[in-house]
Each structure stands twice: as structure tokens, then as C-alpha cells.
Amino acid sequence: MVEKIINVVIFVLDKTGYTGIFMAMALESACIPIPSEAILPFGGYLSFTGRLNPVLVIIFGTLGGTMGSIGAYYIGKIGGRPLVEKYADKLRLSRSHLEKSDYYFNKYGEKIVFFSRLLPIIRTFISLPAGISKMEIKKFVVYTLLGSLLWSIFLGYAGYKMGEKWTIIREWFHFADIALVVIIIGFVFYKIIRRKLRK
Template identity: 75%
Template sequence: MIESLINIVILVLDKLGYFGTFLGMALESACIPIPSEAILPFGGYLSYTGRLNLYWMIIIGTIGGTVGSIGAYLLGKYGGRPLVEKYADKLRISKSKIEKSDEYFNKYGEKIVFYSRLLPIIRTFISLPAGISKMDFRKFTIYTFLGSLIWSIVLGYVGYKMGENWIAIRPWFHIADIAVAIVILGYIIYIIGVKFKKNNT
């Protein structure tokens, strides 16, 4: 299933170039699980061949990711929020849990959004809860853009450097995803440990 989706993404990018990169990243960031791990490296490969410019591909990919994320954020804020509040009892979500979520995003939202943009799967869906919790829109946009920029630079540059061999790195995408997830999870555990130690001294 994933391989078929990746092949479709490659076919579309090959035909649409910059617009395909923008569209693919926008959809991927709008809660549609299109693998950016295929979009950006293939865009890097197209830059290697001279069909695209690497810098423009990275910028357009970043903008696409940001635009898609904003769409999901607004959907969460104006569509998801009323639904959550309306059906909270049926979903077994208490008012205190909703308020706790709001408080958490207001306090740590920028870190959550930024680091989530560097994580597979989570990066696709994080904008929706950010919108539901009404995270500050300006902060959301800034940190989404920065996280998307780093993601686009790394994957786009890898595809560019690998050139025609870019396809050989596809089996390594999932390993890299796991490695990044472990590093960020370790950082989160470290921060929690520091805060816990501070509160108990």
C-alpha cells in the first residue's frame, strides 16, 4: 500500500515539478498521510538532474507544508473544537481534560509543534489538536514553518546528494524516522526528569 502510494507521488512530482512538491507537502501536512519521505528526496533528485532548483524546491516544500498545516489548524479550531465540546460526554472527555489540553498547548505549544514537525506520522496530524486547543496562531505558524524548513532541508539535500541513487535510501527512511523519534523522545524524557528533580529539591 505504502509502496504504491510512493510510486504515485513520484509520478505526480515528475509531471508537476514545483507545484507537485507544494501540493504533496500541503496535503501531507493537512492530515492526509502522503509520505514526505518520498516527496522531498525525489524533489532533491530532480534538483540534481537540473529540472528543479534545490533551494526553491526546499522553500516551496516548506511553504506547502506550512499552508497545509494552517488548513488543518483552522479545521481543528473552527470545526473540531465545537464537535469535541458537543460530544465530550459521549467521547468520555471531561471538561477538565479539555481545559488541561488547552493549558498544555498554551504553555508548551511551540515546542510540541516544532519537534512534531520532525517526527514521522505525528507531524502529519499535530496541527489538528493544536487548532482544537486554540494554540496561539502566530506561534503555531512560526514554529510550523521552522520545523518544516529543517525537515525539507534534510530530506531534500539527501535526495540531491544521492542523485540517481536516491531510490536506494528508501529502505532507510523508516530507520531514520525511528532514530529521530528516539532522539526526541530521549530529549523529552530528559526535560521531564529535570523538571521532576527541580520540583523535589
């Protein structure tokens, strides 16, 4: 399923350039399962071929990610948790991913909005708990913009430098996703065991 989505994204970006990068990043940041690990490196590859400007790829990727995140923020703020859960299945939002985002936001506070932009999986969903908790919009936009900028620079530049081998980046992030899930599961078990030992 993910591979099919990636192939469609690549086809669209190949035809639409900057507009496609902006829209794809906006959708990804609005909790639609379009991996930025394919969007930005492919944009970097198009820069490598001379079809796009690498700086503009980063700018459009950052703006798209920020706008999509703002949309998700207001969904959480206006509708609250009940609305998010009601349409989670229809939008193919993973409940486990939403719960992880809730956990990190509640544990680390508003600054996680910035740091989560550099984390696979969590970065896509963190805007919802930020909206639900009614985080100050100015802070949210600043943290999101800065985090999205770093993410866009990293992946866009990586795609540019890798050139025709840009698809390797997707494989790296596949393993990163698995590693993150393993770390989270390990942390949960650690907390459970620690509580039992205390009792």
C-alpha cells in the same frame, strides 16, 4: 498501500515539478497519508538531474508544508475534537497517531509544533491538537514555518546528494518510524510500571 501512493506521487511530481511538490507537501501536512520522505528526496533527485533548482524545491516544500498545516490547524480550531474524530476514518487518519499527537502537545506545550516537524508520523498530525487547543495562530505559523524549513532542507538536500540512490532515504525513514513506535511503547510501559511501583 503506501508504496502505491509513493509511486503515484513520484509520477505526478515528475510531471508537475514545483507545483506538485507544493501540493503534495500541503496534502501531507493536512493529514493526508503522502510521505514527505518520498516527496522532498525525489525533488532533490530532480535537482540532481538539473530539471529543478534545489533552493526552489526547499522553498516550495516549506510553503506547501506550512499551508497544509494551517488548513489542519483550522479544522481542529473550528470543528474541535468531535469533528476530527467524526471524519478520522473517512480521511484514513489513524486514531493512535492522533492520540500520540495529543499526548505530545499536552505534555510539551506549543513548542512541540516546531520540534514535531522533525519527527516522523507525529509531524503530520500535530496541527490538529494545536488547533483544538486554540494555539495562537502567529506562533503556530512561525514554529511550523521554521520546522518545515529545516525538514525540507534536510530531505531535499539529502535527495540532491544521493542522486540516483535517493530511494535509500525512504528505507532509512521506514526504520526510523519503527524505532519511534518502539520508543513510544517503551515509554508508555515505563510510565505504567512507575505508577504501579509508587502505589
